[in-house]
Amino acid sequence: MTTLAEVAEAARVSTATASLVLSGKSDGRVSAPTAARVRESASRLGYVRDALAGGLRNRKTRTIGVLAERVLSTPYAVDMIDAILTASHELGWSVLLTDSGGDSEQTQAAVRELQSRRVDVIVYAAMYHQQVHVAPELASVAVLNGFADRDDVVGAVPDEVTAAREAVTHLLSLGHRRIGHITHSDESTVAVGLRIRGYRDALAAAGVTHDEALLIRGGNDPRGADESARRMLDREDPPTAVFCYNDGMAAGVYRQAAALGLSIPEDLSVIGFDDLKLISTNLAPQLTTMRLPHYDMADWLTRALIEDKLPAPPRTVSFRCDLIERASTAPPRHAPTTRSAHPHTSGPSGPEQ
Template sequence: MTTLAEVAEAARVSTAAASLVLSGKSKGRVSETTAQRVRATAEELGYVRDALAGGMRNRRTRTVGVLGERVLSTPYAVAMIDAILTASRELGWSVLLTDSGGQPEQTRRAVRELRSRRVDVIVHAAMYHQRVHVAPELVNVAVLNGFADRDDVVGVVPDEEAAARTAVTHLLELGHRRIGHLTQDDPAIAIGLRRAAFEETLRNAGISPDPALTVAGGQHPEQADSGACRLLDRADRPTAIFCYNDGMAAGVYRVASALGIAIPEQLSVVGFDDLRLISTNLAPPLTTMRLPHYEMADWLVRRLITGDLPESAGVHRFPCELMVRNSTAPAPPGA
């Protein structure tokens, strides 16, 4: 970490002058030209002023810093933040939350803020399963719901492939052989992993995946409905559909209702996420894969705080639970 003395030396001023400038007390005591040079030098060197009292410098703050990337304003944040707050509270720690909105400059500011507050550990939380940039100056940091662009940082993610296999196996065990997949046309990691596992599971069951039964919809309701319609408004429609997420499953429900297709008697539907605002409010309630956001956050925070992270960094995958409700049933006779 860059020190005040290093900033002063690089800016060609005394340590006292640098301190006055960076503490906002230089007016009338240091020329504005010099002050600008000191601030520019501090920015260039990545200097972070300690926001706490000098006497705290060598003490732990017992604070978990959470650096979110468009996380705190999403429904998926609830379980993660709940786990972080609960685990920290039980271990006698406090939590400082910040969210960069996924913007690089805001992320840099958030990093500086967390460092200035001298948080002891940092949880870098991603909105979805993705690769994230972890600033090189951060230590005692781990990635929640993603993985880092650094080899020395632990990341935790859902086991997307195992979850998709579980979902499709559930449908196969109910006797379904013609299974559709409503997905998205997007390079997101989870989309590719779930689709690959869907196709692999069918092949392992002796079923050749039918390209016509894998359809890309979208997040918006009209896009989900359009994709669902392409699967259902056909003479050889599938008897079951595995959806990329619960929102797209809701689109299948809407289209099935419009076409007079009964769920689950004529069509079984499996979602992904277990977003309760959707999954438990559909009629019938949706069978879906529950993302382990709470478990991942709880595991990560407790090990960051106790210093018990795995010696080998990298990605650690957490299992998803199949939540069996009333949207799946045995395949229709003769299907």
């Protein structure tokens, strides 16, 4: 780590002058050009000022830093942050939260801030299941809701494939055989491919021939959801059930089903993904969906970091999603009910990546 003396040498000033500038006490005591030179040298060398008393330099602060990426401003933040705060409190630790907004420069600044506060461990929280860049100099770090671009960093992710398989298996158990899937058109999104795989796996396991025409890709917004749903339902041989990439797309199916005079679940069963309460419990009928394990992932990762119990060697750990049965799924008309029980337990179930 760059020292204050190295910054002073690079800026051609005394250590005392550099300290005044970097501690914000240089006004009226150090000329503006000199202060600017010190700050430029500190930035170039990656200097991180210790924000705590010198006596804490070799002691733990019992603080967990949360480096979020557009998480704190999303509905998904609630469960993840709640779990981190609850677990940390129970273990006697403090939490320092920061959100980079996904901007690389802000992320670097956030990392420096966490280091300056001398947090003991860091949770890198991603907004959705994705690969994230973890700076080489970061240690005692783990990725929540994603996986790192480094092999030595533990990640925690939803088990997307198993969740999609269980969603479709639920529809199959009700007697549906013609099941559509509406998904995101951005195939670079990790969850898209994994959920498609689970959808196809479930059909294959049941001996149902997959009809590629029933796999619809579209925009991940209300307009895209409506367009995809219309393409799915406004055809001569529509499906009797639809598995949706997320609850927002399921809402689009509801809207288009109503426009076509279809009743849910009598004419069409619908199952979503996420269990975003703002949508799933406000649709009529309420939406059957797969619940993302945000709380479970965050709780486990926080405790593992604090208690130094992360998997060794490091790996990405996947967590089960629970099937939340509500009123949007039912047997198709004129089809026998062949329901079967499915266990739903939450917790780490092994590496996915």
